[in-house]
Amino acid sequence: MTLPDLECTGLTKRFGTATAVDAVSFDVPPGSFFSILGPSGCGKTTIMRVIAGFLDPDAGDILIRGRSILNTPPNKRPVNMVFQHLALFPMMTIAENIGYGLRRQGMAKAEIARKVDAALDRIGLPGIGARKIDELSGGQKQRVAIARCMVLEPDVLLLDEPLGALDLKLRERMKVELKEMQAAFDTTFVYITHDQSEALVMSDRIAVMNQGRFEQMGTGRELYYRPETAFVAGFVGDTNRWHGRIERVEGDALQLVTDSGLTLRGARHGRALSPGGRAEIFVRPEAIRLTRSAGELAHFDNRMSGRVTALLFNGAASRVLVQAGREEIEVNLPQSGEFADLARGAEVHIGWAGDQGNCFAGTP
């Protein structure tokens, strides 16, 4: 078995009485793209700074290729970081920026110049070495910041929400570009973000973090379709969410009544839930079928009819809000033309399979 590039065991960091990172363990295999996804303030930046060496952990160990780096100062660690605001050196030219780390290693000038040129070619910006940083666009700065780290051939590259400052269109393109760059450099990337789409698109594996702990670790697909905790179910992807009381449990399937009186069928996917207990049920908008006639829904366990209260047009991700009983349900609106003339107030039928309703034990 190959050693993981990065391995953290029982990593803990406290600030005063607050625990920012609480006994987090994970490992990242060589050449993979690992993301830590969490809301702001969940401790993900702290993990990053501990790995980079700007903070000392209170407990736990960090191993790079099997060797502990706890006692290595940040400037000696085989780990480099792309900062949130990129932190390019404004007083230097682009070539000087990229060559900075190599100069620190005492490399010969000619060799540095050769490597810098090669790096500029690789990020698709050949011949701009003599320019100043402020002459670059946002996406170009991004690439220079990554090249500045990659010329040092680090074992692990840390990226701290580097796409946060870019506009939407550019962010979409940079997602793809980052993934390509990771493949081209064949380096392990550890990426932290609060943006689930960034994590889902780019990562081989994702850890969802909340209040200093990892809630779940897995591929994007696993997190999306098989969330293990209510937090993951609510945080990754959009979803309808109801609180209720469980009425009946039959094997994996169960029936519950929401607080607003809606009777729904769901699945517990192996979780310990029993009749009479409080539960939360999550149903994704795209799991819900929308029709004009009730007959087409006969094979679904959950069927109801309601009135359209709002149309949320957003291209392929368009939604409708359907008022069913006292609940408003968000449903995907297929853009196949079938519902092109759907208007507010229209009578519609919706239905979904019971195993699409993910149930978790809820707070009473």
Added chain:
Amino acid sequence: MKAEARIGLILLLTPLLLWLSLLIVIPHIDMFLVSLRERVGVGEYRISPANYLTFLTEPLYLRTFARTAIMAMLATLITLLIAFPVSYYIAKMARGRTRSALFLLCLVPFWVSELVRTFGWMILLRETGLISTLLQWAGLADQPVEMLYNDAAIMVGLVYTSMLFMVVPLVTTLESLPDEVIEAGYDLGGTNVSVMREIVIPHATPGIVSGCIVVFMLSLGNYLTPTMLGGKDSLWFTELIYSQFIVRFNWELGAAFGFLLLLLSSLIVWGMLRLTGHTLERTMG
């Protein structure tokens, strides 16, 4: 509308223009004219460069002139060396209340008049002063030690007086350097020395240059500190000007000295800017 805007501009500029013309330009033109007068008889004058020639042929004047310039430059350098770590600590390492408290501490001495502050140094340094008494009490000296009236005392006074004017521009420029950039310097393999040399100091250069210009001008034109801490023989150029005007009543030579001092400070500031590759607009803007 346009006319109104123009009147507003004129009104806003008036105090500045009055100040500049009445207090700077007109007196200097007059000074220049006075410096070019040579007294040939009672109430009889003619235009000649005699005053400037006197300056060039009298070694005492020349030496005092050079000494003042060198001491002022040295004072600027020492101020920079002391103020830089202080500013770095305030701007980059201290946080929140500590930072404001430290900044305030730098400002506190300036609530007291310069005269009183300089007397403070005299109380410490004179023969019967605090330090002398303390040294005798500790057995390190067997008789009173005079620490006033020498170049070191002048230097201490000059550095102390100008510290704030170096700290303020330095803190301002250092604060504008994001912590991320310094961290990136370390992350990419930089040591303390190389991060300082390649990242922090290049970023702080405008602050260093503007601080140095202000401190240098203040030191060069300082009259009180050299006189009080250096005594009668401190040989500071401003003292020569004072004595020509007030003691010798030789306004012509005094005016020439004044003009030479102006020339000297302009020349050195220009040289400093050239050396660091900065322009005045970039440094002050």
